[in-house]
Amino acid sequence: MTYARIAGTGSALPERVISNAELAAKVDTSDEWIAERTGIRQRHIAAEGQTTGDLAFAAATAALQAAGVDASEIDLIVVGTTTPDLVFPSTACLVQHRLGANGCAAFDVNAACSGFIYALTVANQFIRAGTAKTALVIGAETLSRFLDWSDRATCVLFGDGAGAVVLKAADEPGILSSHIHADGGYKELLWNPVGISAGFKDEPNHGLRVIMQGRDVFKVAVKTLDRVVEETLEANNLDRHQLDWLIPHQANLRIIEATAKRLDMPMDRVIVTVDKHANTSAASVPLALDYAVRSGKVQRGQLLLLEAFGGGFTWGSALLRY
Ligand code: COA
Numbered sequence: 001m002t003y004a005r006i007a008g009t010g011s012a013l014p015e016r017v018i019s020n021a022e023l024a025a026k027v028d029t030s031d032e033w034i035a036e037r038t039g040i041r042q043r044h045i046a047a048e049g050q051t052t053g054d055l056a057f058a059a060a061t062a063a064l065q066a067a068g069v070d071a072s073e074i075d076l077i078v079v080g081t082t083t084p085d086l087v088f089p090s091t092a093c094l095v096q097h098r099l100g101a102n103g104c105a106a107f108d109v110n111a112a113c114s115g116f117i118y119a120l121t122v123a124n125q126f127i128r129a130g131t132a133k134t135a136l137v138i139g140a141e142t143l144s145r146f147l148d149w150s151d152r153a154t155c156v157l158f159g160d161g162a163g164a165v166v167l168k169a170a171d172e173p174g175i176l177s178s179h180i181h182a183d184g185g186y187k188e189l190l191w192n193p194v195g196i197s198a199g200f201k202d203e204p205n206h207g208l209r210v211i212m213q214g215r216d217v218f219k220v221a222v223k224t225l226d227r228v229v230e231e232t233l234e235a236n237n238l239d240r241h242q243l244d245w246l247i248p249h250q251a252n253l254r255i256i257e258a259t260a261k262r263l264d265m266p267m268d269r270v271i272v273t274v275d276k277h278a279n280t281s282a283a284s285v286p287l288a289l290d291y292a293v294r295s296g297k298v299q300r301g302q303l304l305l306l307e308a309f310g311g312g313f314t315w316g317s318a319l320l321r322y
Contacts, residue, residue, distance in 0.1 A: 003174030010062025039253025043159030043278035055162035056140035075132035080115025113310025115282025139282035159278035163286025180316035249308035
């Protein structure tokens with residue numbers, strides 16, 4: 001049996017940090033409100049001209065270095081993103097060329113905040129099927145580009161960044177299972193109402209913005225994540241106490257705490273970066289994973305549960321032995 005194993009991780013964040021206090025000077029909000037409701041203290045925001053592809057390339061370079069893998073060895077690049085540099089070519093193609101990995105398969109996956117779990121799932125299937133031996137999986141976003149910076153209900157929640165992993169075929173797990181789902185019936189609870197085919201609007205930023213029913217999203221997210229972590233434990237015949245780390249999507253500390261409670265995990269075994277990164281959508285899980293690895297928290301051989309939830313709705317999880 002062939003499994004996909006994480007050989008290295010990497011991440012990248014824009015230099016510019018915007019604190020809650022700085023936002024409070026622009027919209028009617030406060031550090032207290034944001035921190036209490038979400039756990040967010042600051043976010044990184046891309047510089048003018050700095051793209052999703054730039055961040056993805058930096059994260060990928062770090063992951064390849066950590067894995068000791070040369071770009072020429074890559075068979076597949078999958079990028080989870082909702083904010084690609086261009087309509088086409090895909091961000092994966094742009095990153096591939098910059099890495100010098102020309103010739104391998106490369107494409108983007110759009111599953112909003114679940115983008116990395118979706119991309120990881122796709123790459124895992126390629127490796128399990130024997131179609132690829134080495135895959136680069138990236139979650140990268142510049143959500144700041146389509147935020148409405150005058151809307152306090154949404155602009156305080158998001159940030160920019162990228163995270164990446166190199167997967168290699170191995171005889172031992174690796175990724176034990178992953179589970180991805182979607183329900184398009186929830187489209188209008190969390191969405192961006194314009195696009196290439198639907199058209200743009202004669203509004204600031206062409207109508208690009210996040211429209212969100214925050215309270216409803218919160219409720220569905222908690223319930224749905226409960227279900228997907230149960231599904232993952234059941235599929236692996238695993239007791240929740242056997243998990244070493246929960247590496248959740250970083251949207252809201254209260255959502256993270258609810259999942260941890262469900263798993264009976266103390267918060268010191270949960271990776272939290274939402275305070276520093278805010279919600280970086282598809283980049284959030286690989287950013288948290290890279291932080292966990294580089295800070296020495298996550299050790300080789302430990303059992304990790306990754307999960308995410310996002311617009312669509314989409315959601316998913318991955319159980320892996322690091
Ligand atoms: N600063 C200050 N006040 C704000 C605010 C802000 N940034 N944003 C909203 N408010 C106000 C609202 O206008 C409302 O005022 P009112 O009571 O006078 O009407 C009040 O705060 C409460 O708003 P509500 O939306 O009920 O707050 P909440 O406790 O549900 O917290 C969220 C709002 C967005 C933090 C929370 O619902 C949430 O995190 N939802 C999930 C969002 C998410 O994770 N999205 C991404 C999924 S991938």
